[in-house]
Amino acid sequence: MNVRVDVSTASAVQRPLIACHDLGHVYDSGRGRTVALDQVSLTIQPGEFVCVLGPSGCGKTTLLNILAGFVQPSHGEVLINDHAIAGPSPxxxxxxxxxxxxxxxTAKANVGFGLRMAGRAAAEREAVASDLLRQVGLPEAGDKYPFELSGGMKQRVAIARALATRPALLLMDEPFAALDAMTRASLQTRLIDLQQQSAQTILFVTHNIAEALVLGTRLIVMSPNPGRVIEDIAVDLERPRRRTSPAFNELYDHVARAIGLDTAE
Incomplete structure (x- = not known):
């Protein structure tokens, strides 16, 4: 098990998919100014599974919203493939x-919605949606409506929908937080399989250390008030990762100390 604070030299030579330079964001309200992010700089290479981890108030979701194009930073620059992010994009x-x-x-129509908005033909939407529902383990659910699906099934449909337009970057904001432990573990495994099969680049926001260590190839650890990157850690653990292994627990303890925790979650 190795821990690093900076991206490796080999990775740095590659052109990053995402580059954030000195990002900062301030929210103004009737109660004053809140500095959500301050001097955040990082890069994400194609094919990385990056987990952003930290306590409430560390700016995790603000960072994701900036990368999604939902929020413009108060200062700094964010690029995807060397082009500025100006707003949401497929x-x-x-x-x-x-x-x-x-x-x-229906589940199938939800998955194909982005393709429909892009003007893709019905036959293509049908084929893509059916294939993605199969990949997320819901081959028989295409004609079901959301009220007929469990929470875990709904989240799998949401993942399939996000993948339908073949995005360069998949952004996930605590997608498993509301699920029971067994469903959460099952979806973590399925997401790892999907990512490894497609080399999909993923940025996954969570406050759960164990989840970040199970999923990520890299952890961005943030501190609150204001949100800053305090560690950038490579997760060099073989898959499947055993939560009871000494290496897993050593890295867990390292991350817990970094965010100010002394005990297990």
Missing amino acids: ERGVVFQDYSLFPWL
């Missing part, structure tokens, strides 16, 4: 904690 798929499925559409 090249950045987003999966939220609350599923955000359209209740009046």
Whole structure:
């Protein structure tokens, strides 16, 4: 098990998919100014599975929203393939904690919605949606509506929908937080399989250390008030990762200390 604070030289030579330079963001309200992010600089290479980890108030979701194009930073620069992010785009798929499925559409129609908005033919939408539902383990659920699906099934549909437009970057904002432990573990395994098969680049926001260590090839650890990157850690653990292994627990303790925790979650 190795820990590093900086991206490796070999990785740095590659052109990054995402580059953030000195990002900062301030929220103004009737109660004053809140500095959500301050001097955040990082790069994400194609094919990385990056988990952003930290306590509440560290700016994790603000960073994700900036990368998604939902929020413009107060200062700094964020680029995707050397081009400035000016707003939302199909090249950045987003999966939220609350599923955000359209209740009046079937699972298959939800998955194909982005393709429909892009003007793709019905036959193509049908084929892509069916294939992605198969990949997420829901081959028989295409004609079901969200109210007919469990929470875990809804989240799998949401993941399939985000992947339908073949985004360069998949952004996930605590997507498994509301699920029970068994469903959460099952979806973690399925997401790892999907990422390894497709080399999909993923940025995954979580406050759960064990989840970050199970999923990520790299951890960005942030501190709160204001949100800053305090560590950039390579997770050099073989898959499948055993939560009871000495290497896993050593890295868990290292991350816990970095964010100010002395005990297990």
